[in-house]
Amino acid sequence: MAIAEELLEKEVSTQTPETFITGSKALMECLLAESVDTIFGYPGGAIMPVYDALYDYMDRINHILVRHEQGASHAAEGYARSSGRVGVCMATSGPGATNLVTGIADAIIDCTPMVAITGQVASNLLGTDAFQETDVIGITAPVCKWNYQITRADEIPEIMAKAFYIAMAGKPGPVLIDITKDAQIGMMTKPFEYKKIDKLPGYHPRIKPKAEQVQKAAELINSAKKPYILVGHGVLISEAMEEFRALVEKADIPVASTLLGLSAISIEHPNYMGWLGMHGMYAPNVMTDQCDVLIAIGMRFDDRVTGDATLFAKQAKIVHIEVDPAEIDKIKKAEAPVVGDAKEALKMLLPLIEKRDFTAWKKEFRDLEPAEHAAVNERDFAGEGKIKMAEVVRMVSDKTKGEACVVVDVGQHQMISARYYDFKKPHSYIASGGLGTMGFAIPAAFGAKMGAPEREVVAFIGDGCFQMTIQELGTIAQSGVAVKMIILNNNFLGMVRQWQQLFFDRRYSFVELQNPDFITISKGFGIPGHTCDDRASLSESIDTLLNSEGSYVLEVIVEKEENVFPMVPAGRSVSEIRLK
């Protein structure tokens, strides 16, 4: 600590030129320069100088005190996903930093821009097993787009500029900046100056695609007899919704979305056929076996989309529009890869695409719908026995006119929400897709509301998931913003139970929950709520939730052993899709 104390003394001495500031203050100035208005964080020993500096910036930077650092990283994700801006979270060294890791890992796989700031022990103590010293750089290297340890105050402006650039550029992702305590306390030895950057020697993603690649893609699309578009998260990330719609309409191609691509195009669009994947819809899945040209935009052929990738769309030629070159040919070989930002690529592609009419081909998709409706929807809405998750989601969808920002956790309720909510506005389905992180929804819904205060945020959460980050109810209550939470309580870890029923001979191994009284707990945190157990009062219950001025928790007791269909069994071909 000697160095730190010495530096502290320096700070109070009069020798320092007025223009020089401490590392912590420099960090605050960097955040302002990047227009950061919200930070989700939790203090502790190694980050205290930063919190002390924050005290003077409270009027300009809204710091949200979470209840667990995992909540901070998920809230930062929710904020980023609803606002399209970098989410910022902050924690102390050691356990604070390790608690952030789940959210960071979630952010890298779902391409969510995030800057995570962690405190670290003073640089002279690094490697000595000092109190709360953890090798965060080592721990987070595999799950960060970039990470860096700052040991001198002078480094702060340049490194923070890099951090914000890398988090957003190309394919967004999380960046972790670890700042030793002496760098926080220490004075800069030069005047603070912040220069935003827009490229780096080792990182300069291609935004505008090569004209030849676009040309080749256009030729393939124009030659197609049965073209089919899969739209992914990338279109939402690059805000290419208008360009995308223009292409779809001009070429008249049927579209399906991936789970995270939901809401990239309105559900009401006549070319929209639904979403595909393990629990996706019937026609979007099986038609991957029928198309001759598959146009994948801003998606990465995740195994939850393809099932057995070797069999997936094997008859089709593939056009793959993607900003990350490492995704090209990673899972599916592309005849016409287009490396670049979706918005730029679509802008260039549009004038080269011929106007077509695929009425008959689109009808082939629609013709498959009655079978799915008969097998799945009719059961879900039969109105018998206990309330079904589907009824709740559909009713909320109708009452919010399909315009809410829906945040979901992981499990059956996640799939049912995707299936029955009628998304009409973009950025409206916020889910942990790639990592499937239970506990995502409460903090992410809160973050989403902070990132888009004008939107109504409704979260669908399983009873298992709710208990993973339940403590963030405290954060929500303290903040005063309105998050509408619906617990779809089936008293089981439903999705796991479904697999045990279907693939493990109904051997229910540790999936039944003895749940707490969720409403008493919510009230204890200061959030009102009530339980709905019968169909007759469901509509009124949802009204109460939606009309409440502040946050609200509605627990709906749903059918215990309901299964989600359609389902493509893991690792199988989409043609093996089951409707029951």
Added chain:
Amino acid sequence: MKTYTICVFTENSIGLLNKITIIFTRRRLNIESLTVSETERKGVSRFTIVIKHEQREAVEKLVRQIRKVVEVLAVFGYLNDDIVYNEIALFKLPTPLDSKPLDMETINREHKAYIVYWDLDYVVLQKTGTEEEIFEFFKYVKPHGILEFVRSGRVAVSKTPKGLVEYLPDEVEWEYYL
């Protein structure tokens, strides 16, 4: 199995070795050898990584993953025919008083190996060459008994007329040593 030599040009920063090796370990790829040194451009390091793989495609995918590391400036993957390469090995052999003398003529002429150090009861021979040549020499000296044997990773330059660093991004003014 084919041998691939992957040349990675990077900024010289702490922790980079870890960021690169985890890309291999995550895919369960065994690194046969690895050499890192600074290049003719100041601040640019060069990793030479040798792996064996059955599928060229997998190696291409790997190269693209390495490119994603922010501090990585450029990555090139080569087959043996595309490069000039060598390794260096040191052999410590015992030379007790009663032992059969080493045939230095054969060692020098045929194996192009040299004595780089000697003491009362041992010598250190240095042999430069390909993995196979070093292995040949290993077999040759084995009957003498080997006290210690160590072999470096591969170093390689490409058989292209231009220096590889010419292909690095030119946004930055790299300072040349030369």
